[in-house]
Amino acid sequence: MMTSSNDDKTGPHTAGAHPRHRADPAASEASTRLMKGPEADAGGPAAVNIRSLTVRKGKKEVLHGIDLKLRPGSITGLFGPSGCGKTTLMRSIVGVQKIHSGTITVLGAQPGAKALRSEVGYVTQAAAVYRDLTLEQNVRYFARLYGAGAERVRETIEAAGLTEQTEQKVQSMSGGQASRASLACALVADPKFLVLDEPTVGLDPVTREELWGHFRGVAERGTTILVSSHVMDEAGHCDRLVLMRHGVILQDTDPAELLEATGTSTYDQAFLSVITEGVAA
Numbered sequence: 001m002m003t004s005s006n007d008d009k010t011g012p013h014t015a016g017a018h019p020r021h022r023a024d025p026a027a028s029e030a031s032t033r034l035m036k037g038p039e040a041d042a043g044g045p046a047a048v049n050i051r052s053l054t055v056r057k058g059k060k061e062v063l064h065g066i067d068l069k070l071r072p073g074s075i076t077g078l079f080g081p082s083g084c085g086k087t088t089l090m091r092s093i094v095g096v097q098k099i100h101s102g103t104i105t106v107l108g109a110q111p112g113a114k115a116l117r118s119e120v121g122y123v124t125q126a127a128a129v130y131r132d133l134t135l136e137q138n139v140r141y142f143a144r145l146y147g148a149g150a151e152r153v154r155e156t157i158e159a160a161g162l163t164e165q166t167e168q169k170v171q172s173m174s175g176g177q178a179s180r181a182s183l184a185c186a187l188v189a190d191p192k193f194l195v196l197d198e199p200t201v202g203l204d205p206v207t208r209e210e211l212w213g214h215f216r217g218v219a220e221r222g223t224t225i226l227v228s229s230h231v232m233d234e235a236g237h238c239d240r241l242v243l244m245r246h247g248v249i250l251q252d253t254d255p256a257e258l259l260e261a262t263g264t265s266t267y268d269q270a271f272l273s274v275i276t277e278g279v280a281a
């Protein structure tokens with residue numbers, strides 16, 4: 001399930017009716033191969049495995065040989081300044097970005113594979129919901145695409161903390177509620193992997209905390225999450241941190257390790273330290 005299929009960061013969801021319980025046998029085989037293969041880490045197989053990824057836009061190379069693995073059921077925060085390549089990396093992972101070289105495996109399949117359509121949720125920077133429809137109408141629309149029933153719609157709305165807004169049109173919602181409405185549309189298919197591109201941008205600190213609480217709840221139910229942000233304060237909500245700059249990964253670490261390695265007490269300071277002192281990845 002994706003919210004963008006073109007080169008923009010905005011756009012409508014595109015989707016295929018392919019609920020999880022009807023997963024493609026070829027994809028399952030591929031998953032099994034991945035679990036048994038040499039790529040499996042001591043902590044289990046990677047939900048996403050990226051090797052030597054390069055992406056060019058126009059004549060410019062914007063990702064320069066990215067290597068990254070995401071652990072199942074974890075929240076990985078993708079942090080870095082504007083223009084460093086976060087969206088390009090996410091788009092590559094969900095299969096809507098042409099890559100120049102390298103390999104990407106998502107849940108044992110190629111990005112964008114048919115078998116992944118209901119397994120992967122992608123929420124872009126713009127709320128890709130129908131603003132003139134109510135929340136329930138929006139969530140029901142996406143539920144139908146994936147064969148999810150009315151009970152699942154109700155549960156998803158409740159899990160997003162929007163029960164009171166069920167009959168409310170999205171256009172009359174607050175910014176935080178509209179963000180959660182997008183999230184609910186992405187979650188109704190019960191994806192195994194969720195990609196969130198700057199979901200907290202423009203939101204107040206209280207609403208951001210609430211949203212991160214929702215992300216944690218989703219991860220605890222087994223979904224792997226990759227979430228980008230340029231607010232380093234949010235790093236503490238993640239299990240893993242990937243710090244990017246100029247199309248490369250500077251650090252692939254966790255919150256405690258980052259603070260310890262940099263000898264800093266805030267994530268902002270830590271990131272500055274990584275950039276200026278070049279703390280080894």
Ligand SMILES: Nc1ncnc2c1ncn2[C@@H]1O[C@H](COP(=O)(O)OP(=O)(O)OP(=O)(O)O)[C@@H](O)[C@H]1O
Nearest residue numbers: 057058059060062081082083084085086087088089
């Ligand atoms: N058509 C293009 N030609 C050349 N460079 C491009 C093109 N499209 C995007 N870029 C560059 O690719 C780089 C990566 O962009 P991307 O949107 O992935 O960054 P980002 O980290 O998501 O930024 P932001 O946080 O501002 O959303 C940027 O430096 C951008 O200027």
